[in-house]
Each structure stands twice: as structure tokens, then as C-alpha cells.
Amino acid sequence: MLNRKLVKVLSFRYVILAVVFVILAGGLLLLPKHEKQEGISPENLLANAFSPERYITTDELADRIINQDPSLLLLDxxxxxxxxxxxxxxxxxxxxxxxxEEDSQPYLNQNAFDVILFSNDNFHSDQAWILCNRLGYKNLHVLKGGLNEWYNTIINPKKPTENMASIEFEKYNFRKAASMYFGVAYPEKVVQKAEVKKYVPKQPEAPKKVVPKKKKKKMPLEGGC
Known part of the structure; x- marks a missing residue:
């Protein structure tokens, strides 16, 4: 009963977010040209908002973290x-x-990394994505399902039932190995084809050094007195 209520609440929030997408893009279309701010067009904003490519799954992200992908920049x-x-x-x-804020721009607007936005679910990270995408920022992705999905799939994966397809067992083996990498201990000895080394928490590091995206210089006007 509690799970059904939670699903209804989350579904309602995502419906509201979808309505915000449409209103935002539609409102921008109605603005006079001289009032429009810099950034991508409302049409492109709406197209990007409903593109599945802007999401990254927990499995994809776990795999890239385990393989120490240097192009990742995770923003909570x-x-x-x-x-x-x-x-x-x-x-x-x-x-x-x-x-x-100006101090946040170097992390959000640059070409050197794939920026992964995440929150507890998609709600706040989707809002951050809308703001940044409207400004024309590139390489932005949202962690699908957020930390709640991360916990349910990577940290605490559910074992598939015997009647499920083999791909579900392969996915489970990866997730269980990944959970061990991130520090989850299991009482039984687990043998898997694709083993990963255990993740050892490090001391807090300095924020990843980012190079701000260079702004295009405006060309001087020709002519004049």
C-alpha cells in the first residue's frame, strides 16, 4: 500500500515536471525576438528535454566509475x-x-567532461538540466532514477527469479560485483565471471580541476569614422 502511494506521488511530480517543460518552451516561443535571452532556441530546448539520450542509467555509470573513466564529472x-x-x-x-551562480559555471559549461547531474530522484537534477540546457551548455546528463535507483540496482540489487531471461542474471552478476566494489559485504563467497576490485574510500579530495569553456570573442565592427 505504501509503495503504491509512493509511486503515485513520484508519478505526479514527473507529470508536473513535464508540464513545466512544455510551458517553459511554449512561453519562450511567444516572447518577442528582442526579449529572448542568449542560449539555445525554445524548439531545441523542447526537443532536448524529451530526448532519452540525456539520461544515463545506474549500470552505465557504475561501469564507467569502476573503469575509472577520466571523462566523468559527477555533480550532486x-x-x-x-x-x-x-x-x-x-x-x-x-x-x-x-x-x-558564476562560480558554478566552470563545472557546468565546458567540453572536457561528461557532466552527470544527480539528486535523490530525477526531480531536482532535471530542473538543473533545464536551466543549464537553456543556456546552451553541452555534455549534460541526468542519472536516471537518481540515488534511489542507484541504491536499488547497484548497492542492493535484487536477485532474478529462475524463470527470468539469462540477460537478467548477467545484469545481476554485474550489479552484485559492482556493489562489492563500492563496499557492500556479502556473507557467502560470490564467484563471478567479471570480477571487479573493491572500492577503497579515499580521503576527501580537492574538487576536480576543470578548465572553463572559452567564450568566443566578439568581432569588432567594421567601418566608422
Missing amino acids: VRDESSFKTYTLPNAINIPLSKVL
Whole structure:
């Protein structure tokens, strides 16, 4: 009963978010040209908003973290208190309320990394994505399902039943190996084809060095007196 209520609440939130997408894009279309701000067009914003390519799954992200993909930049858009309680390895905290601040721009608007935005679910990370995408920022992705999905699939994966397809068992083997990498201990000895080394928590590191995206210089006007 509780799960059904939770699903209804989450579904309602995502419906609201979808409506916000449409209203935002539609409202921008109605603005006079001289009032429109810099950034991508409303048409492109709406197209990007409904593109499945903007999401990254927990399995994809776990695989890239395990393989130490240097192109990842993980940005936790929750509040500072939630960030200090639990976050993903080497993530940087930029709360949603600070996404548009000047100090946040080098992390969000650059070409050197794939920026992964995440929160507890998709709600706040989707909002951060909308703000950044409207400004024309590239290489932005949202962790599908957020940390809730990360916990349910990577940290605490459910074992498939015997009647499920073999691909589900392969996925489970990967997830269980990944959970061990991130520090989950199991009482039984687990043997898997694709073993991964255990993740050893490090001391807090300095924020990943990022290179701000260079702005295009405006060309001087020709002619004049």
C-alpha cells in the first residue's frame, strides 16, 4: 500500500515536471525576438528535454566509475547536508539553488567532461538540466532514477527469479560485483565471471580541476569614422 502511494506521488511530480517543460518552451516561443535571452532556441530546448539520450542509467555509470573513466564529472545538486550524508565517489556538490551562480559555471559549461547531474530522484537534477540546457551548455546528463535507483540496482540489487531471461542474471552478476566494489559485504563467497576490485574510500579530495569553456570573442565592427 505504501509503495503504491509512493509511486503515485513520484508519478505526479514527473507529470508536473513535464508540464513545466512544455510551458517553459511554449512561453519562450511567444516572447518577442528582442526579449529572448542568449542560449539555445525554445524548439531545441523542447526537443532536448524529451530526448532519452540525456539520461544515463545506474549500470552505465557504475561501469564507467569502476573503469575509472577520466571523462566523468559527477555533480550532486542536492543540499549540502544531504551531500555530506551520502554521495557518489568523487562527486562535487553544486546545490540546485547555486546552479546559475558564476562560480558554478566552470563545472557546468565546458567540453572536457561528461557532466552527470544527480539528486535523490530525477526531480531536482532535471530542473538543473533545464536551466543549464537553456543556456546552451553541452555534455549534460541526468542519472536516471537518481540515488534511489542507484541504491536499488547497484548497492542492493535484487536477485532474478529462475524463470527470468539469462540477460537478467548477467545484469545481476554485474550489479552484485559492482556493489562489492563500492563496499557492500556479502556473507557467502560470490564467484563471478567479471570480477571487479573493491572500492577503497579515499580521503576527501580537492574538487576536480576543470578548465572553463572559452567564450568566443566578439568581432569588432567594421567601418566608422
